[in-house]
Amino acid sequence: MKYFEGIKGKLLLIAIVVIFILGTIGYAKISVQRKTNLLSNKVEEQVTKLMELSTVKYSYTNVVEYEDKMQLSGINLPFTNKRFILKYSGYIKAGINLDTIEVKVKDKNSVEIIMENAEIFENVIPEEEVYFFDEKESIFNKLSFKDLYVVLIEEKDKMEKEAVDKGLLNDAEKNGSEILKYLLEGMGFKNITIRFK
Template identity: 30%
Template sequence: MSKKQNQSIIRKMISITIIALILGAVCFLGGVLLAQRTHSGKTVITSDTLFQQLRSVSQLTTIEYHYTNMGKFEKNADLNGWTIPLTKASFILAYDGKITAGVRLDDVKIDVAQTTITITLPAAEILSHEVDESSIEVYDESNNIFNPISISDYAAFSKQQKEVMENKVIEGGLLLQARQKAGEVISQLLTTANPEYTIVVQEAKSE
């Protein structure tokens, strides 16, 4: 791989964007509005109706994280745990990926007490992780006649790199941002739909 190609990949790796999504929130708002019941001109909300509407949404995706990753694979043939000299095989894999994060609403807890609606959300998690197969590029492939690179090597390395990226974004606070955005979206939508209620959104305590 030339120096110019390497610099291009590094620039792509740096240009990472985080996008807040509201598509799920729009569906959620529609459900909440349909869940409302009117009695004597006053909106009446129950935890059951809200819970059913939240379950119909299933999950709320609040963060979409785009990235470009580059990783190097190396392997040597071995015999009884001893590395055999001159059997090294390697390649560099570069690709684009997308991680979405948010909260699953199946486990949400809802409490309606007088004029206060309390929503307890589960912890945010990674909801999906996709790799753009058309973006995959292999550089500096060094095969070895005594230790050839196989398709299973590419598959195993790609899986490992996905796990590396997920751990990296989690350590960088992606799930915290997803949880915060989910709370903001739900609070805003419920407040808009039910201005006479005080909305409290909190995260479930870890056991």
């Protein structure tokens, strides 16, 4: 221990301790790894028989800008603005619910089909078709998963309404009628009447 006596010795001891501490910290930083656990439990599983005839598919892609800020008496508060731009793609499927079909065979050549109007079966935005751009948040207003969820639900409803306004359900009924007519003609029927309730 006589190496560490005197001023030079004490400086040497301090230098060794500092090097040891820095080395330990550096090693700890290098060896730090992120460990992620994903726990998954199946809550419910169900297989259901479907009686759906999808006759039309409407695909869409859209870009929406989301912005949220806090206000006090109509005045924007500083450091409370959050925003993002979202690009997404999805699809809507519509068609005929086959459970509602009534078949009236009049004779070997004539048949009447009565069924409910077409309906929407699916409105889906796959997760892999959602892209974020220009994400910004503030100290007092953080971005959250709920923001994305709310935007996507609103956009799905909006796109469904637009599709229906453009005649999606009318197209589904027309296509469904053509498919059923083709099948019934293949069965030998010549006089085919198809009505929607």
